[in-house]
Amino acid sequence: MAKSYKLVEETKRTTAECAEKWNADKRDVSAWCRADLISGAVKETSFPFRWIIPCDAKRPIDARIIRELLWQIIELENERISEIDVSAWGIPAVDIAGCIQSLKDADYLAFSQEGVGLQITKKGLALIGRGQNDKAINETPTALKWTADAVGIIAGSAINQIIQR
Numbered sequence: 680m681a682k683s684y685k686l687v688e689e690t691k692r693t694t695a696e697c698a699e700k701w702n703a704d705k706r707d708v709s710a711w712c713r714a715d716l717i718s719g720a721v722k723e724t725s726f727p728f729r730w731i732i733p734c735d736a737k738r739p740i741d742a743r744i745i746r747e748l749l750w751q752i753i754e755l756e757n758e759r760i761s762e763i764d765v766s767a768w769g770i771p772a773v774d775i776a777g778c779i780q781s782l783k784d785a786d787y788l789a790f791s792q793e794g795v796g797l798q799i800t801k802k803g804l805a806l807i808g809r810g811q812n813d814k815a816i817n818e819t820p821t822a823l824k825w826t827a828d829a830v831g832i833i834a835g836s837a838i839n840q841i842i843q844r
Contacts, residue, residue, distance in 0.1 A: 691731045701738040701769030706733075713741050740770040740781055742806065748778055749787065749799055749807050756796070 694712065698705040712720040738744070747765055749811040750793040754760045763775050770778060779797070782788045787803035792795075799807075 692734055692736075694730050695730065697732050697736070697738075697769075701765055703738070703769070703832060707741070711741075737774065740825050744768055744770070744778070745782060745785075745787060746807050749803050750791075752788070752797065752799065774824055 692700070694705045697703075697717075697740040698708045700746065701708070709730060711717050712722070712732065716739040717732055717736050719736055720730050721832075722728060725792050744765065745767060751760065751763045751765070755763060763779075764772070765775065765778070766772065779788065782803070783797070785802075786800055787806065788797045789800050791798045
C-alpha cells in the first residue's frame with residue numbers, strides 16, 4: 680500500500696510545487712487550472728480542495744513567457760546570446776520549438792521576407808513595449824495640443840494685461 684501511495688505522490692504535484700518549478704505564482708497556477716490550461720489537472724473533492732497536477736504537465740505560455748521569448752529572439756538575432764533558454768521558467772529546451780510555433784500561430788512572429796528567419800510582428804513589438812501605433816511619428820498628441828492652446832491663451836491674456844497698463 681505504501682508503494683502505491685508513493686507512486687501517486689511521484690506522479691502528481693500541487694500548485695505550490697508547480698509554481699516553484701515553473702517560476703510562477705501559485706495563484707497563477709491555480710488560475711491556469713481553473714481555466715483548464717493545464718492538461719490533466721484535477722481539483723480534489725475533499726479538504727483541502729487543492730489542485731493536483733501531473734508531474735509531466737507543461738507550463739502554459741502566458742504574457743510573461745511570450746515577452747521573455749520575444750526578447751531572447753531579439754538577443755539571439757543581435758548575437759548577444761547563442762541560444763534561447765527559458766528553462767528558468769520551467770520550459771525545457773525540447774519545448775522551445777513548440778513555443779516558437781505558438782508565437783507564430785498567435786501572430787507575435789512571422790517569417791522574414793527572405794523566408795529564412797523570424798521577425799517580430801507589430802503585435803509582438805507592442806507586447807514588449809517597442810511597438811508604435813499607426814499614427815505618424817511626428818503627429819502631436821491631442822492632449823499636448825490642448826495644453827499648448829490653454830497655455831497660449833493664458834500667456835496672451837497676461838501679455839495683453841501688461842501692455843494695456
